[in-house]
Amino acid sequence: MTEDRGELPPGLALSWGVQPVQRRGPKPALTIEQIVATGIEFGDRYGFAAISLQRIAGRLGVTTNAMYRYVRSKEELIVLVHDRALGPPPELPDGWRPAATAWVDAQVVLYAERPWLLDVPIRGAPVTPNVLRWMEVMLAALAETGLNQHDNLGCLMLLDGYARNYAGLARQLGAGDHTPVQAEQVGRFLVPRLLEGGYATVASLYLNAEYEDGLDDDLEFGLARILDGIEALIAKQ
Structure with a gap:
């Protein structure tokens, strides 16, 4: 044509x-x-x-x-x-919440495989086939929430932004050699200074091994809070 x-x-x-x-x-x-x-x-x-x-x-x-x-x-x-x-999106499971989880997970995996996609400038609303297909499948899943189109689009943008932000952070943490925050020598150096300087709460994170490099379960935790927020919005209808 x-x-x-x-x-x-x-x-x-x-x-x-x-x-x-x-x-x-x-x-x-x-x-x-x-x-x-x-x-x-x-x-x-x-x-x-x-x-x-x-x-x-x-x-x-x-x-x-x-x-x-x-x-x-x-x-x-x-x-x-x-x-x-970018390619086509995955087939999403039934239910808007499992669908949203699968949609975000698929983006994070894609950005891990092709991190350079995060560097592509965003120049306005999507207009190309694969980008719009990713939108289509997520908006179709959100349609069952009963939210209006404006709110569904807002939820999609929130999920997309979260996936990009998480993937970008994972990319930065994985780039280059660096000493892990939770390395024993770092803790020995910092904890006394934190306690003396009035950083008691941060010091407790070190002492309880809660302050580390890496993201661990941060993706699931943050996504669950976003989905909880969407559920609260649905309940307000």
Whole structure:
């Protein structure tokens, strides 16, 4: 399918399979699928900063200028790469609360596998197929709550923000070598100073081995509190 993309946002038409109107000249040597797949490969291997028209052109054996026959800009490239790398959402279980848990868990797993997705700029409301499909399945699950569409969308944004925030924190904690907070030598150094300096509550966390690097069960704890809040909102109807 081809048509003039006109004033549509970058990546919108191509993400839905609408190809640009073909001009006269040689048959295109590449496909959008090749370009996007190569962009994902660079992201997976080298990180978000490596996804560029120049690098992809070099890998595919064409000039950077030739890339503009296929995508209008780097922004359009990123939109297409992001949507394809995100992929479709999982099939969610019945019940809005189990569905929300599965939806958040799936995002956290995806961001752990492809942390560079967290670096993709957010440029307004979602418009591409996979991003909208993730929205669709969660909003469909929330529809059973009886909340209005505005509140359901707010709940979705809350869940999405929580997943991204948790994944970002996990990414930072996993980056580089560092001494664990709960290391014995850290505790020996800090606890007396905490007690002397008026940090009695924080000191008690150290003494009870409750203050550690890592997230442990923090994902489940935080998500459960969010879902409890949504339940309270449902009950107020």
